[in-house]
Amino acid sequence: MGKARTIRTDKVIQGAGFAHRIKEKSGEDVFRCYQCLKCSTGCPMAEAMDILPSQVIRMAQLGRGEELLRSETIWVCVSCYTCSIRCPNDIHIAHVMDTLRELALKQGIPPKRGRVILFHQLFLASIREYGRVYEAKLLAKYEAKSGELMKNARLGLAMFRKGKIALLPHKVADIKGVRETFARLKEGDEG
Amino acid sequence: MKRIGYYPGCALLSSAKDYNVSIHAVFERLGVVLEEVEDWICCGASSAHATDDLLALALPARTLALTEQAGLSALLAPCSACFSRLLLASERMKGDEDLSRRVNGVIDPLHYRGTVEVKNILDVLVNEIGISEISDHLVRGLDGIRVVAYYGCWLTRTMRVPSFDDCEDPRSMDRILAAVGAEPLPWSAKMDCCGGSLGLMEEGLTQGLCRNILRAARDVGAEAMVTTCPLCQANVDIFAYKHKDEDISVPIMYLTDLLGIALGCHLKGSHWRKKFIDPSGVLKRHALLS
Ligand code: SF4
Ligand code: SF4
Numbered sequence: 188m189g190k191a192r193t194i195r196t197d198k199v200i201q202g203a204g205f206a207h208r209i210k211e212k213s214g215e216d217v218f219r220c221y222q223c224l225k226c227s228t229g230c231p232m233a234e235a236m237d238i239l240p241s242q243v244i245r246m247a248q249l250g251r252g253e254e255l256l257r258s259e260t261i262w263v264c265v266s267c268y269t270c271s272i273r274c275p276n277d278i279h280i281a282h283v284m285d286t287l288r289e290l291a292l293k294q295g296i297p298p299k300r301g302r303v304i305l306f307h308q309l310f311l312a313s314i315r316e317y318g319r320v321y322e323a324k325l326l327a328k329y330e331a332k333s334g335e336l337m338k339n340a341r342l343g344l345a346m347f348r349k350g351k352i353a354l355l356p357h358k359v360a361d362i363k364g365v366r367e368t369f370a371r372l373k374e375g376d377e378g
Numbered sequence: 379m380k381r382i383g384y385y386p387g388c389a390l391l392s393s394a395k396d397y398n399v400s401i402h403a404v405f406e407r408l409g410v411v412l413e414e415v416e417d418w419i420c421c422g423a424s425s426a427h428a429t430d431d432l433l434a435l436a437l438p439a440r441t442l443a444l445t446e447q448a449g450l451s452a453l454l455a456p457c458s459a460c461f462s463r464l465l466l467a468s469e470r471m472k473g474d475e476d477l478s479r480r481v482n483g484v485i486d487p488l489h490y491r492g493t494v495e496v497k498n499i500l501d502v503l504v505n506e507i508g509i510s511e512i513s514d515h516l517v518r519g520l521d522g523i524r525v526v527a528y529y530g531c532w533l534t535r536t537m538r539v540p541s542f543d544d545c546e547d548p549r550s551m552d553r554i555l556a557a558v559g560a561e562p563l564p565w566s567a568k569m570d571c572c573g574g575s576l577g578l579m580e581e582g583l584t585q586g587l588c589r590n591i592l593r594a595a596r597d598v599g600a601e602a603m604v605t606t607c608p609l610c611q612a613n614v615d616i617f618a619y620k621h622k623d624e625d626i627s628v629p630i631m632y633l634t635d636l637l638g639i640a641l642g643c644h645l646k647g648s649h650w651r652k653k654f655i656d657p658s659g660v661l662k663r664h665a666l667l668s
Contacts, residue, residue, distance in 0.1 A: 212431075231571045235583050263583060266424055267571035268535035272545055279537060288428050306579045310425035314437065318419040320388040333579075342616065346393065349652055353392040359417045364488065368436050371484045375432070 200294070205252035213286035219276040220244040226270035226280050236260040240270045240280050247283065256291040260284075262300035293376075302333045315369045318359030323352050382502065383450035383494070384412035385441060387460040387608075388420050394457075394608035396652040400634035401456055401499070403643035407515055408507055412454065415445045421455075421463035424575045435477070436484045438467035442496075443488040452495045454502055458607035459574070462532035465496040469539050498533055499606050499633070501542040504550045509557045517642035519559030521664040526565045526600040527551035528591070528630070530572060530610040551633060555604060558640035562604075567594035572613035588617035592626045601660045603630040611653075619654035629657035639666050 210217055220241070227239040237259040238246065246255055255261070261284055270280040291298065298304045309328050313320045326343060346352050359365065390398040405412050418441045427434035442464065445453050455461040471478040472492040482489050503512065534545040543550045546569065552562040570591050573584025591614060595603050605611050611630050618627035630653065638645050639661070650658045650667070661667040 231587055232583070234586075263576075263580075265571055265574045265576045265584070266428065267531040267574070268537065269531070269569075269571065271537060272535045277538075285427050285431065285434075289430060292429055300580060302579045303576070304429075306575070307425035307429050310423065311429070311433070314420045314422065318417075319391070320420050320423075322388070322392050329579075342620070345619070345654070349654070350395065351393040351652070353395075357391055359419055361417055364485075365419055365440070368440065368485050369433075372430065372433055372436065375484070 200252040200256065202250040202252075205250040206248055208290075209247045209283065209286055212290070213279075213283050215279050215283050215286075216276075217244050217247045217278060217283060220248065220274075220278055221276065223275060225273045225275065229269045229273055230264075231267060231269065232263050232265055235263045240264075240284075243287070244278065244280060244283065247287075252290075255287055256294065256296050257299070258287075259299045261287045261291060262298050262303045305329065305333055315366060316358075316362075317356045318362050318365045319357050321353075321356035323354060324356070326352070380409065380506070381411040381413055381450075382497075382506070383445050383448065383453040384414045385418055385445075385453055385455045385460060385464065386414065387455060387457040389457055389608040389612075393612055394632075396649055397456065397608055397611070397632045397634065399649065400632055400638045400643070400645060403645060404634045404637045404641060407641045407643055408511065410502075410507065413448070413450060415441060415448055415450065415453065417444055421460045423459050423463065427463070432480065432484065434463070435467045435470065435481045438464045439471065439481045439490045440485050440488055442468055442494050443485060443490040445494050446491060447488075451493060452497055452506075454497050454499060456499045456606060457609065458498065458530055458532040459609055461496060461498040462536070465536060465539060468492065468494055468496055498542070500533065500548075500550045500554075503554055503633075505542060509553060512554065512637070512641075513557050515641045516558055518640055518666070520555075520636060520640055521559060521666060522561045523636075523660070523664045523666070524561045524563055524599055524601045525555060525604050525636075526595045526598065526602075527555060527562050527568060527633075528595075528603050528605040528610060528614075529568050530605065530607045531569070531574070533606065534569075551604065551606065554633065555636070558637060560604075560636065563598045563600055565594050565598045565600070567591045570594075572610045574609060574613075577613045577616075584613070585617065585621075588614050589621070589624070589626065592618060592628055595628045596626050600628055601663075602657055603628050604633050604636060605630060606633050608632075615654045627655050629653060629655040629660060631657050 227241040422437035555562040577584040
């Protein structure tokens, strides 16, 4: 997600190339969409989006990559799958959202919601370190780095008192194997 | 005695420890052995699928390969997020040789052949164990406690994989609850999204979701909400706790908490205090707690 991962096959941001790249990478045939708007109507996050799910698919057809990769929408979508399950043309819209997020990251486009990507990165770092998520450390780091330290302190304390936060990490035995998997993915990315 | 692979997932080791406790109590009572897959790893949750598709497949694939190695043909994942991640990874690999080769290359020397059936807890309770079997073990009816069954997003939105229940109007949890003497109420928010992990990062964006869910529960006169997902439980419970002043809080329990009472399992008094909104008051009103 740093410099090393920036731009390799993903140079095309606009036009037909982008449309086909989305189709190929997501495996979803966005060209089947006929704008029935079912996806946007049922989306629980629509209010917070700058581009509605149906518009995302239309813009993907038109190859308007720049706007999509810089949109608020891709970081606000909660992957609830409501849109995907309802699409009459069997387009897994939520998966297209995943593809757009991944492309945006790989192209080094700064996400509109910085805290979201910070959380994801810390979460994955935790898996890489222990094989499982070590919430106490993840939350502490997240609070510190997002500058939200005091905001959730009371909740954190209450969770702690209720024994909802494990004190020690659960490290898996084959952590070497887990790290190898991460390393291979990174190599594949850069190669 | 039945045996099934068990994948608790990270939440059941920390924020939802109580869920893990009541699941074990209930399954023991029903004579089903939960065999925890040794050395299972995190499913990657939204953090993997939102950032890297291959990683989102590789993490579940490692656990699925270990499940196969342990000779288990079915894997129970009680958390809806884990269930969804494991199921979709397994099915995508089964249906795509090229993809399966790529993922197996990344997790080598582990190798997933695609033989595991990933199951959620409702599917196991209704279709593997059966409602009549559950009724046979009933020792204490739930006194008509008025509840709403909250299914949330991923349990039945299994995309191209046939779902065990109706994907827009599931009923299995309601049927189980009715069978043990609760009164499950029809309501409008049974499938509504709690905000998932976004609730932790961008609370302002997801508050409205939890508020609507609690309101819908209150509107039909529910005394408690019942769920099978630790993420749904946490989001709704924490929202209710933080917004006590709004007077819309309804306690939210796990299905296995209530089943535990119905089947006469021993759950400690402290079990109920694990929730932010303590359900003991409601339970005592129905003489379900001494
Ligand atoms: S539901 Fe499907 S067909 Fe309808 S607008 Fe959305 S993507 Fe297009
Ligand atoms: S998956 Fe994303 S786009 Fe689709 S309905 Fe849910 S929040 Fe909206």
